[in-house]
Amino acid sequence: MINSSLKTLAQMLANKEISSVELTQTFLNRIDAYNPVINAYIALDHEKTLAQAKAADVRIAAGNATPLTGIPIAQKDIFCAEGWKTTCGSKMLENFIAPYDAHVITQFDHAGAVNLGKTNMDEFAMGSSNETSYFGGVKNPWDFTRVPGGSSGGSAAAVAARLCAAATGTDTGGSIRQPASLCGFTGLKPTYGVVSRYGMIAFASSLDQAGPMAKSAEDCALMMNVMAGFDERDSTSLNRDKEDYTRDLNKPLQGLRVGLPKEFFADGLDAGVATVIEDAIAEYKKLGAEIVEISLPNTSLSIPVYYVLAPAEASSNLSRYDGVRYGHRASEYTDLMDMYCKSRAEGFGAEVKRRILIGTYVLSAGYYDAYYLKAQQIRRLIAQDFEEAFKKCDVIMGPAAPSTAFKAGEKVDDPVAMYLQDIYTISTNLAGLPGMSVPAGFATSTDGKSLPVGLQIIGNYFDEARMLNVAHQYQQVTDWHAQAPTLDKPEGSA
Amino acid sequence: MEWEVVIGLETHTQLRTNTKIFSGASTTYGAEPNTQACEVSIALPGVLPVLNKEAVNCAIKFGLAVNAEIAPRSVFARKNYFYPDLPKGYQISQYELPVVGKGAVTIQVPAVGKNAAYEKVINITRAHLEEDAGKSVHGAVEDMSGIDLNRAGTPLLEIVTEPDMRSAAEAVAYAKKLHELVQWIGICDGNMQEGSFRCDVNVSVRPKGTEKLGTRREIKNLNSFKFMQQAIEYETRWQIETLEDGGTIQQATVLFNPDTGETRAMRSKEEANDYRYFPDPDLLPLAITAADKARVAEEMPELPEAMKLRFETQFGLTSYDAASLTASRELAQYFVETVDAGADAKPAANWVMGAISAKLNAEEKTLAESPVSAVNLASLLKRIADNTISNNAAKQVFEAMWNGEGDVDAIIDAKGLKQVSDTGAIEAIIDEVLAANAAMVEEFKAGKEKAFNALVGQAMKASKGKANPAQVNEVLKKKLGA
Numbered sequence: 001m002i003n004s005s006l007k008t009l010a011q012m013l014a015n016k017e018i019s020s021v022e023l024t025q026t027f028l029n030r031i032d033a034y035n036p037v038i039n040a041y042i043a044l045d046h047e048k049t050l051a052q053a054k055a056a057d058v059r060i061a062a063g064n065a066t067p068l069t070g071i072p073i074a075q076k077d078i079f080c081a082e083g084w085k086t087t088c089g090s091k092m093l094e095n096f097i098a099p100y101d102a103h104v105i106t107q108f109d110h111a112g113a114v115n116l117g118k119t120n121m122d123e124f125a126m127g128s129s130n131e132t133s134y135f136g137g138v139k140n141p142w143d144f145t146r147v148p149g150g151s152s153g154g155s156a157a158a159v160a161a162r163l164c165a166a167a168t169g170t171d172t173g174g175s176i177r178q179p180a181s182l183c184g185f186t187g188l189k190p191t192y193g194v195v196s197r198y199g200m201i202a203f204a205s206s207l208d209q210a211g212p213m214a215k216s217a218e219d220c221a222l223m224m225n226v227m228a229g230f231d232e233r234d235s236t237s238l239n240r241d242k243e244d245y246t247r248d249l250n251k252p253l254q255g256l257r258v259g260l261p262k263e264f265f266a267d268g269l270d271a272g273v274a275t276v277i278e279d280a281i282a283e284y285k286k287l288g289a290e291i292v293e294i295s296l297p298n299t300s301l302s303i304p305v306y307y308v309l310a311p312a313e314a315s316s317n318l319s320r321y322d323g324v325r326y327g328h329r330a331s332e333y334t335d336l337m338d339m340y341c342k343s344r345a346e347g348f349g350a351e352v353k354r355r356i357l358i359g360t361y362v363l364s365a366g367y368y369d370a371y372y373l374k375a376q377q378i379r380r381l382i383a384q385d386f387e388e389a390f391k392k393c394d395v396i397m398g399p400a401a402p403s404t405a406f407k408a409g410e411k412v413d414d415p416v417a418m419y420l421q422d423i424y425t426i427s428t429n430l431a432g433l434p435g436m437s438v439p440a441g442f443a444t445s446t447d448g449k450s451l452p453v454g455l456q457i458i459g460n461y462f463d464e465a466r467m468l469n470v471a472h473q474y475q476q477v478t479d480w481h482a483q484a485p486t487l488d489k490p491e492g493s494a
Numbered sequence: 495m496e497w498e499v500v501i502g503l504e505t506h507t508q509l510r511t512n513t514k515i516f517s518g519a520s521t522t523y524g525a526e527p528n529t530q531a532c533e534v535s536i537a538l539p540g541v542l543p544v545l546n547k548e549a550v551n552c553a554i555k556f557g558l559a560v561n562a563e564i565a566p567r568s569v570f571a572r573k574n575y576f577y578p579d580l581p582k583g584y585q586i587s588q589y590e591l592p593v594v595g596k597g598a599v600t601i602q603v604p605a606v607g608k609n610a611a612y613e614k615v616i617n618i619t620r621a622h623l624e625e626d627a628g629k630s631v632h633g634a635v636e637d638m639s640g641i642d643l644n645r646a647g648t649p650l651l652e653i654v655t656e657p658d659m660r661s662a663a664e665a666v667a668y669a670k671k672l673h674e675l676v677q678w679i680g681i682c683d684g685n686m687q688e689g690s691f692r693c694d695v696n697v698s699v700r701p702k703g704t705e706k707l708g709t710r711r712e713i714k715n716l717n718s719f720k721f722m723q724q725a726i727e728y729e730t731r732w733q734i735e736t737l738e739d740g741g742t743i744q745q746a747t748v749l750f751n752p753d754t755g756e757t758r759a760m761r762s763k764e765e766a767n768d769y770r771y772f773p774d775p776d777l778l779p780l781a782i783t784a785a786d787k788a789r790v791a792e793e794m795p796e797l798p799e800a801m802k803l804r805f806e807t808q809f810g811l812t813s814y815d816a817a818s819l820t821a822s823r824e825l826a827q828y829f830v831e832t833v834d835a836g837a838d839a840k841p842a843a844n845w846v847m848g849a850i851s852a853k854l855n856a857e858e859k860t861l862a863e864s865p866v867s868a869v870n871l872a873s874l875l876k877r878i879a880d881n882t883i884s885n886n887a888a889k890q891v892f893e894a895m896w897n898g899e900g901d902v903d904a905i906i907d908a909k910g911l912k913q914v915s916d917t918g919a920i921e922a923i924i925d926e927v928l929a930a931n932a933a934m935v936e937e938f939k940a941g942k943e944k945a946f947n948a949l950v951g952q953a954m955k956a957s958k959g960k961a962n963p964a965q966v967n968e969v970l971k972k973k974l975g976a
Contacts, residue, residue: 206775319583
């Protein structure tokens with residue numbers, strides 16, 4: 001049951017083979033058993049969760065269930081959920097209980113889904129290993145000595161370890177796709193503006209986008225049906241007709257033009273990962289796809305551009321955490337300035353401080369033109385690269401991350417090495433394009449571990465349904481997505 | 495050396511919208527602290543701004559009213575600084591691309607001493623939309639500072655002029671004109687006590703005849719015209735004295751203390767913030783189309799300038815009278831209603847600017863509170879026009895009307911002020927007067943013109959003021975063979 005698709009679970013609920021309370025309790029039991037080790041969840045409230053499950057059972061019995069009614073979902077702790085502790089992985093918000101619901105949370109509530117709890121994440125979504133979380137790192141379920149990726153590391157581990165039916169994540173530079181690759185499941189970052197950012201704690205407003213993290217493309221499509229849609233409370237939310245993201249899942253791929261950007265297969269890509277991606281491309285050829293070589297010449301600039309723009313926005317977005325109205329306030333201070341300085345020095349971790357400093361610097365008088373404005377110009381060039389590329393192909397494929405999961409602690413002292421984890425994902429955020437990571441096989445690490453590898457699929461604007469179709473067809477002929485790690489039995493269990 | 499003062503203004507006008515500029519929270523003044531502070535107002539994690547279209551309409555109205563360029567695309571920017579009453583740690587404002595560009599207003603500078611009144615064009619540099627901050631409250635809780643975020647997010651239009659003003663009088667005339675204009679077009683309630691209209695005044699001095707601007711100091715947050723006048727006069731004197739004493743002026747922000755009548759530096763430029771402006775990624779650029787402008791233009795009332803010209807041509811009023819009557823929309827409206835009720839335009843103008851304005855000023859009342867309505871005034875003016883009462887008698891009638899003693903005709907009857915226009919009766923009075931004042935008649939005949947006026951006065955007195963003065967003149971002239 002824990003491995004079942006959302007569709008199967010919905011059928012079981014509809015057929016009364018199982019109740020939502022039973023299904024939810026199954027996941028809660030697994031969470032209670034494994035979470036103390038994996039640390040995927042940082043806020044749990046069984047009472048609240050089970051009350052939602054009970055309500056879902058009433059709704060199912062009344063015959064007005066939606067495809068996700070009664071399904072237990074893990075929510076990244078970046079989404080405000082009324083009455084839930086919402087920390088964004090930071091000491092700054094350690095005791096912040098959200099008094100309102102994010103749009104995404106409301107959408108799941110309306111669908112009748114069950115909130116299993118809030119998942120761990122890099123502090124304010126800044127990180128690629130979940131190691132910047134104030135609440136501790138998250139174990140990769142495939143190898144507890146390794147990181148799950150980040151920033152949506154808790155959701156990633158929860159999906160991979162089957163501690164939820166599906167999860168939400170957010171992706172500013174790769175925070176859904178890189179952990180999906182490192183933990184071996186399917187994750188989608190939609191086109192910027194498709195999912196409302198209202199109530200989603202901001203990191204870099206022009207890049208942040210929420211999306212589903214699940215066991216298959218089909219599950220992601222069902223999640224998207226709930227998450228996507230216009231919201232007037234987000235001025236960057238796009239006013240488009242509601243769409244059914246499952247509509248094209250079964251279309252054949254005959255004649256699909258797949259673009260391979262040569263820059264995605266250059267130096268820096270792990271050989272084992274490269275082999276897996278090549279095999280996946282070969283599989284697509286068998287499914288009738290044509291392969292087109294393309295170029296995204298400005299790919300190498302995406303990381304420097306991102307590390308100007310994202311910190312610039314973050315430095316301003318995080319100014320509200322000043323200790324005045326909510327959040328951490330230093331216990332002792334001499335005056336207002338001292339209160340600001342101490343509260344922020346104590347409340348933020350090192351990576352967040354690093355980015356606030358970078359962001360403040362690049363926006364300062366005298367540096368703005370050289371950094372911020374220049375980066376915005378290159379951002380447009382990066383978007384133009386994709387525009388050119390999509391004249392030649394329907395989707396772009398490549399690796400989602402340059403390597404498999406790395407060891408905890410391996411990159412914490414080398415920010416630039418950590419930033420390079422997002423080399424293949426960041427450019428789509430800068431362009432506002434949708435991207436996904438799909439399990440495509442395993443590569444063997446130097447210490448002999450077999451670790452998952454994700455194939456990235458990048459689509460044109462609003463092409464999520466086609467990307468899900470492309471992923472789903474692959475998942476009909478492969479079973480990489482169905483593989484789950486064998487978890488060591490937790491201590492004390494039978 | 496003769497000095498010249500150079501003045502420019504930045505005015506924060508609070509826009510008359512029901513809700514805040516980026517959220518649905520109410521803007522009503524005076525509520526209990528923090529009861530009008532929604533999740534956006536207090537900047538909870540995850541909240542986002544949504545632009546209030548009504549605030550944009552206000553900006554368009556202002557742009558149209560000062561004949562300005564209205565930007566087809568303008569951009570909201572974040573002005574970053576830390577302050578306890580600034581919940582996000584940044585203010586959403588407009589920086590490089592404001593919604594309203596260059597425009598102009600014509601001001602009437604009143605006569606002072608031997609200097610005659612004159613008109614002057616003041617150029618508007620720009621006007622931009624932004625949100626207000628909250629308020630720090632000291633003393634409500636012992637040993638602590640409180641924050642009231644009811645005002646946080648209230649929409650403001652900041653209107654910036656060129657340094658076109660050359661005296662405190664010009665600056666005040668501009669501020670008054672702007673104050674009236676924003677109320678005229680309905681975008682601001684003009685309530686200065688509640689902070690709906692606040693001026694920052696940039697003042698510098700330079701030797702008369704030179705081009706280069708002196709270093710300016712900015713007087714912050716003036717919320718009365720009287721204080722503005724005092725502050726500019728003090729600041730100007732202070733700058734001139736400082737320079738004449740061999741000192742230099744440092745660019746600074748100063749506050750005016752109404753108790754001492756002095757300005758004092760708040761912070762110098764070296765301590766100034768680097769606001770790190772950048773386009774707000776949470777808001778799309780603001781697009782305003784020709785159709786938007788046309789739609790707003792339809793809602794616009796006739797503007798004071800147009801109304802002034804109309805008064806000149808339609809009613810034959812002087813430029814000065816027409817300008818005075820269109821100094822406020824209320825006043826203009828009152829005048830128009832008086833004329834519509836049948837009064838002649840010129841006397842109506844004189845009475846509205848004269849007796850009515852004087853009474854209102856003396857009693858600190860607004861036109862809406864006037865006990866004499868436009869229709870009442872018209873009925874009084876009609877009685878003057880049809881010779882029922884003299885101008886002098888009309889003043890008594892007006893006084894009685896103001897005091898609520900009844901309508902015009904009832905007061906005229908009650909006070910017996912009906913004018914005597916019967917030639918026979920007037921001749922009889924004059925005969926008596928001539929007989930009783932033979933000496934004056936002799937003086938007149940000897941060439942003393944003044945004696946004539948004295949005789950008129952005697953005749954008016956004899957009639958208890960009721961005789962028609964024009965007729966008295968005429969009959970007297972005839973009888974004296976003048």
